[in-house]
């Protein structure tokens with residue numbers, strides 16, 4: 538029986554959104570077309586057919602460059618509701634990092650539009666919004682899926698949900714949860730020295746598409762504390778532990794004090810080299826002790842302790858020897874997976890693997 542198609546509205550056709558549209562286009566040529574893109578927007582452009590006919594993905598780039606109408610996020614729930622008439626399955630795919638769009642998820646879910654997203658904002662901020670999202674989803678049956686918010690395409694959220702749903706007890710989750718910080722320290726702090734200055738490696742991480750739109754979000758550790766918040770809310774005993782979200786996670790920031798309030802990423806990157814000596818001192822001190830630097834996150838369920846920070850590990854430790862590129866590594870210590878934890882490792886940032894995580898959620902819808 539042919540698959541019932543799912544109709545997607547991609548909001549945020551940036552690095553991840555563009556790759557997602559390309560992956561959907563490739564899927565259509567390889568298999569019976571199950572995913573139709575009916576709407577796409579950036580912060581200044583929007584492209585869709587007034588009858589919500591599927592967009593022709595062989596020419597979307599040209600059409601999108603020519604599209605000029607301003608996006609209408611505040612009316613989008615109503616617009617997509619009309620696209621869902623006749624029982625069509627419609628999914629809002631939020632590929633922005635916008636708080637404003639995240640705040641609208643309940644409106645989409647309330648009218649039966651599913652939400653799939655790599656954007657961490659809605660799930661790592663106030664518990665009130667998180668509860669509103671979960672409540673709207675329960676009320677209408679519209680799903681919200683966010684696998685790509687933690688570990689990009691790696692099956693982290695799905696695995697944690699499965700462990701809990703099958704009655705296992707999670708004791709501790711720990712690991713390297715930032716692709717950007719993994720890449721930076723895998724290059725900057727190695728068992729043999731360093732591949733370059735700190736700022737030049739941050740620049741490379743940005744060019745490779747690993748960083749958040751503003752790299753300070755990564756260096757502040759907030760991207761990691763957001764991921765820890767998202768995971769902790771899936772653990773029943775910690776669901777309400779962070780009512781105000783990621784800001785309550787004990788987090789060590791790597792942002793140099795004078796750059797703390799620099800709003801633009803260009804100025805931030807331009808001024809970062811002024812602080813290379815500080816990072817080099819940290820690296821060299823660790824190296825003298827036979828240690829490397831790695832940025833890790835921990836959720837200790839028994840102690841109700843959730844923290845993110847820069848740690849030192851001996852040259853023989855797996856974090857020093859087995860990580861490379863943007864690798865994430867996450868260990869789930871549970872009653873069943875004990876004394877050896879369940880470990881998931883692989884690229885944890887970058888357009889291809891993130892879009893894959895988003896697309897697999899779309900296919901689940």
Ligand SMILES: NC(=O)C1=CN([C@@H]2O[C@H](COP(=O)(O)OP(=O)(O)OC[C@H]3O[C@@H](n4cnc5c(N)ncnc54)[C@H](OP(=O)(O)O)[C@@H]3O)[C@@H](O)[C@H]2O)C=CC1
Nearest residue numbers: 549550551552553579580632633634655656750886887891
């Ligand atoms: N890069 C990665 O490895 C990973 C990224 N993510 C998440 O994926 C999301 C996207 O990241 P990335 O693609 O790198 O970011 P980009 O900055 O490349 O893309 C963001 C896109 O969102 C658009 N946008 C911003 N505000 C709005 C708005 N109000 N309405 C419509 N469009 C808007 C931007 O438009 P314009 O171009 O006009 O500014 C841009 O097209 C983020 O939430 C990030 O945290 C998650 C896992 C991994």
Ligand SMILES: N[C@@H](CC=O)C(=O)O
Nearest residue numbers: 715716717748749886
């Ligand atoms: N900037 C993030 C992207 C994925 O969430 C990271 O580096 O991990």
Ligand code: NA
Nearest residue numbers: 684687689691
């Ligand atoms: Na994931």
